[in-house]
Amino acid sequence: MRRSMLGRLAVAACSLSLLTAFAPAAGSGVTDSGAGRSYKKVGYFTQWGVYSRDFQVQDLEANGSAGKLTHINYAFGNVSAEGKCFTGNIPGEADAWADYARPLDAANSVDGVADTWDQPLAGNFNQLKELKAKHPGLKVLISLGGWSWSTHFSDAALTPASRKAFVASCIDLYIKGDLPQDGTRGGAGAAAGVFDGIDLDWEWPGSAGDTDTVYRPEDKRNFTELVKEFRTQLDAYAHTQKRGTKYELTAFVPTAPAKIDAGFDVRRIMRDLDFVNLQGYDFHVSGEPRTAQQSALYARGDFSVHGTVEAWKRRGAPAHKLVMGMPFYGQGWTGVTGGGDGLGQPATGPAPATWAAGYEDYKALKKLADSGAYQIHRDRRGGHAWLFDGTTLWTYDDPQVLRAKTGYVREHGLGGAMFWSLDADTADGELVTAVDRGLRGR
Template identity: 90%
Template sequence: MRRSMLGRLAVAACSLSLLTAFAPAAGADGGGGASGPARSYKKVGYFTQWGVYGRDFQVQDLEANGSAGKLTHINYAFGNVSPQGTCFTGNVPGEADAWADYVRPLDAANSVDGVADTPEQPLAGNFNQLRELKAKHPGLKVLISLGGWSWSTHFSDAALTPASRKAFVASCIDLYIKGNLPQDGSRGGAGAAAGVFDGIDLDWEWPGSAGDADTTFRPEDKRNFTELVKEFRTQLDAYAKSRRKKTKYELTAFVPTAPAKIDAGFDVRRIMRDLDFVTLQGYDFHVSGEPKTAQQSALYARGDFSVDGTVDAWRLRGAPAHKLVMGMPFYGQGWTGVSGGGDGMGQPATGPAPATWSAGYEDYKALKTLAGSGTYQVHRDRLGGHAWLFDGTTLWTYDDPQVLRAKTGYVREHGLGGAMFWSLDADTADGELMTAVDRGLREH
């Protein structure tokens, strides 16, 4: 997921249905008969643990901007894996943030229910706010997402043997599903977070191939990931049965674009039997650290990575369409010092563009302001299904509501499971991108 430059990846084929899938109006559904009002699509948004700080994006903002009522799932990013191969939390800079998760008190103005946290309550922070959000939206599910780019370091070790897998899964269920949090003053304790999480999202980047610089990977990761998924499914189902739970705990995974990474780490047919769905990497096809500008999230791209190529790669390896949830970026990748003229795309650049939080990475809400500034021109590749901003020197490639409308049309046409977004804190104050996706998936 994010906090990263996801890898430079292999070539994806361009679909033959370019014009129809990118038509500006959403007429009748395409083949497959899976669209329309009878179809229930997943709408999965990532809520970032650290977004409550500099961005000051609270769980309550999902209620205020209308996104909570449109989402089916919130993935909480992230839970970490210890060197001992267990799920853990605490206050360890760069490794865990119990303060944000469940210790930090919120006042009435920043609480979903409008009531300030008290010093005595065992659960506060983001976890308690997610619980309050679920109370307002009973159909909403919250999953803990484990790993991410920075915190996949010890996944390979945790999955290495039957014993290590069993212990790892048990520790994650104990911490997040049973809600047995470490005591931190009055916060935490046995069952403090019970009922907050409805399942687990596996975001191991990447089994069998390179990820972040300190992330271990092995050739046997592919087999071990398959067995890890099976172990999660077995233990989650057993715990649900022990509680006489009417619905199962969900199990999902974030998976890559590159065919080489898919083949190195994912036994597709086997893992799809145990996973409820997977969210496809639909962005970071190119990133601002590269020497030339390029699209980061095109729907179609001949001889390059694309959403369509990602879908094809997973379907060709046996993944059912209805279990594929398309990833969509709520941010852009940017370059500066762009030379060569024209519209700026495919041209040399001197480096990542200056940005609010991290060079080369900017939230959609900021890019929308740039688009309306009169300085930048909006460019579109209507066949490729992507957009970018260019002012003659700086270029940003991103998804706006028009692009997302085309992508939701693709989801409906191809019978996919829905849409996923990284990340919810990058949307506008009125949830413009979330609304565009929601409306697009409702069209028929």
């Protein structure tokens, strides 16, 4: 799981010298009932989920989620060692088959029509285009990087020339839709109209990310210039299109103050970004020796959603451009000892799970909760929940937690909600529905 790894070292290994303050849910902020506001509802669709989870774009239509989203971020696009956006069929690096070559039958197609052998665009890209046709207000962004594919971001952003070439390659591939020819698929303009913008998911400029990810002290300056270059080239290309065309530019950004300060000139980048998606999860992860919350709204002396929001606001980010990240998965430990409700207790290791030890989809955790084998515990002031059966503990967000978080979004004038990832929701889209209702004050 490329995003599931983003916080395993990103937050846990960072100093806790700057601690977040505990505050009640009705704390100071901009009061907004939700009436008249248009909130972002951003869901990540994983490229590989069409295999491992058999979760297709069509499922977003079938479960009712598509009509409740404002944005879909397609995860992920990769950056080559030469500093360019690219695709192809390269195991572990790119999957053109999933992106635009794989044919879908009628049952798995958004429009109910099977793909033909000779159409230039198939796969997920074509299905996203069909989904947009059914929901004209829906925007799709290509998300570049992620935990595993941020390897070459620093090199791509290093000089004015490298930034210009990098941005141009991404616009050519994803915005203009000039796909490499793959048999009858691809070609110039084949994916035109699929993507409405670009999401920068560099994890992390100026500080350590995945083991092979390059980072430099000058990344902070270079990221600022990279954002500006994307904004400049996207706007220039928009002016060549029909009147009123605008391409959005967003970024996924961290919780830890040390990582914010190492890589993000907040005031400057916020001028060019439409909004940022805040890391609102993986505050603690299953690799740690003790159980802990992974996504609390408030927490005394610990990372929290409120602390993340305040950290970005203090550095100059306007509240309406801050979109709160919410997990559609849980972090889990087994071999938990010490009694009580299990939280804050020693554990022997990550809990067994469906896809990766210590990481489980909400839809699976809901079944555990409904089974009666686990007790649901809640910290109502802290705004988080966990399951515990006496040995195994899972910390996660359920609809009740999401109602508290969407209330916070409204009360503090934030831009909306983002969730990782859509394929972890239930078959009827329970979590997306909870977020949608919460942002509408219902």
